[in-house]
Amino acid sequence: MVFPHLNRVMVGQARRADGMVRVSARTREDGAFPCPGCGVLSRRVHSRYRRQIADTAIGGQPVLIELSVRRLFCDERGCPRHTFCEQIEGLSIRYGRRTPTLLKVLQAVGLALAGRAGARLTTVLGATVSRTTLLRVVMRLPAPTPVGAPKVLGVDDFALRKREVYGTVLVDCGSHRPIDLLPDRQSGTFARWLCEHPGAQVICRDRAGAYAEGASTGAPEAVQVADRWHLWHNLGEHVEKEVARHRLCLPGPAPHPSTDVWQGPPGEFAAAHTAAYAVGHVLPERTHARYRRVHELLAQGASMQAAARKLGLCYNTVRKYARADSADALAGARSDRVTILEAYKPYLHQRLSEGPASTAELHRQITAKGYRGSYGTVAAYLRELRATGIIPAPGPAPxxxxxxxxxxxxxxxxxxxxxxxxxxxxxxxxxxxxxxxxxxxxxxxxxxxxxxxxxxxxxxxRSTSIPCRACAPSPTASTGTVTR
Incomplete structure (x- = not known):
């Protein structure tokens, strides 16, 4: 009653060792077992060997069954198998290292919690496995065969290999369960699935053109809607571009003549501070020049490939400039990049405020402190500071x-x-x-x-507000208001 899966074996002993319960058992000598190849019963013994099979915990302690099993001869002449191992129903499976009972527990944990969270729970259950093992247990489960499409069908892509190989997952939005996987994210594949599984009345998808085309072809009568997550995600991307466009509006460090080093007329300190802030947070003039040249060539009728060859840029770079709303958006997007020099800038500011120092000397000093970048990065940053004539005082970063x-x-x-x-x-x-x-x-x-x-x-x-100082200088730039 307590251990039904041990009914068909002879238990020798049960002991506690190495933090677990070890059960020694062996199969009976008189039992006959069918060959998995031909189904003919056999009891002629070839040899014995020992298997270790994990079982569900007892009293919170892991259980390991050390089972001695027989290898039997198959006497059927036409059978391709010469020997086979006996399997005990409810206790062992071919190549299995866990009992079917424990396997069902791990499958339930994996389906409910997936990898890392499920692995943490198995530690409490006394059947510790890794997250990858848990995922393999789930992936071995037979996939359900969908009879028809649900009334509300969700479709989205997933990465088999990020940025290279993608598939499509189909979800029943009513039960929130996946119902099928497609090998790619092409419109034809999705359309064929819809034709083979009719019944979808609403198709909830992202804004990809392939899924829109596939839905129109495979289920033209279904209503297509965009799910809320993708709408919010797309809005977030546009908001980030909008903030990047107005990067100069973000509050920078306030000027402090008493602490900042400034060599020049006192009345020009605030203007110099504003210029230094602009230089440090906007992409150099090269970005604006490239943006202007790319759009000039495209306006003349050149293709993006031709523009890339003429400017000496790769195709993806030209496409990025062509699709950008303005050069300020590209400059703002790159202004937040954290360089390898970032952690050592306060030290450079302090050393320059104490007195003149050569670039080579400062490079040697920060290298001794752990800097692993190039000399040119330090020289370029110091050249920028010396050109503006101002050294920022320590303070909170914008x-x-x-x-x-x-x-x-x-x-x-x-x-x-x-x-x-x-x-x-x-x-x-x-x-x-x-x-x-x-x-x-x-x-x-x-x-x-x-x-x-x-x-x-x-x-x-509020969209009629007076333009801010970041967008006022460029009349061709977008006003940047997010519309519905």
Whole structure:
């Protein structure tokens, strides 16, 4: 009653050793077992060997069954097998290192919690396995055969090998369970699946053109909708580009004539500080020149490949410049990159404020402190500082583009007081970002409160604000308001 899977074997002893319960058992000598190749019963023994099979825990302790089994001859002449090993129903399976009972437990844990979380739970259950083992157990389960498509079908891609090989997962949005996997994300593959499994009334997908085309071909009568996650994710990407476009509006370190090193007329200190901040946070003139040249060639009728050959750039770079709304968006996107020199800039500022020092000397000093970058990186940064004539004083760094975008996309009630104050300072300095934030809040209310019929809100009323100083110099740049 307690151990039904041990009924067919003879248990020798059970002992506690090495932190687990070890059960020694052997199969009976008089039993006959069918050959897995031909099904003919055999009891002629070839040899014996010992197997170790993990079982479910007893009293929170792992259980290991040391089972001695027989290898039997198959006497059927036409059978391709000469010998085979006997399997005990409910206790052992071919090549199995776990009992069927333990395997069912691991399958349930893997289906519920997947890898890392499931592996942590198995430690408590007394059947410790790694996350990869748990995933392999789940992947060996037979896939369910879908009879027809659900009424609400979800479709999205997943990476078999990131950026190289992708597949498609189909989900029943009613039960939130995957129902099938497709080998690629082509429209034809998805359309064929829909033709073979009719019945979908609503197809919930991302904004990829392949899935839209496949849905129109395979299920033309179904209603296609975009799921909320992809809508919010796409909005977040555009908000980040918008913040990058207004990078100069983010509050920088305030000028401190008493601590910053400045050699020049006192009245020009604030202007020099603003120039230094602009130089340090906007991509160099090369980005603007490339952007201008790419769009000039495209306006003349040249293809992107021809423009890449003429400018000496790769095709992907030209495509990035062609698709960008403005050069400021590209410059702002790169302004937040953390260089290998970032951790050593405060030391360089301190040394320069103490007195003149050569680039070679400063390079040797920060190398002794652990710097592993090149001499040219240090020389370029010091050249920039000396060109502006100002050395920044130590202080809190301005918020990055990604930080500000994250603040805008987060529920204001979740943000802390300090973060809300920083965001308020950013929005007070840039009416365009304030309008963007209002649009984001309106859109969030539409998604969470299911008010899809909403056409306008408070955000649209703020889109007529006076342009900020970041977008005023470039009349061709986009106003940057996020629209629904």
């Amino acid at each position: 918020p990055t583009v990604r930080q500000v975008a994250g603040w805008i996309m987060t529920d204001p009630d979740v943000l802390g007081e300090e973060v809300r104050a920083k965001l308020k300072a950013v929005l007070a300095n840039c009416p365009e970002l304030e309008s963007t934030t209002a649009h984001v809040h309106d859109f969030a209310a539409m998604l969470t409160e299911l008010r899809g019929e909403t056409v306008s809100g408070t955000g649209s009323a």
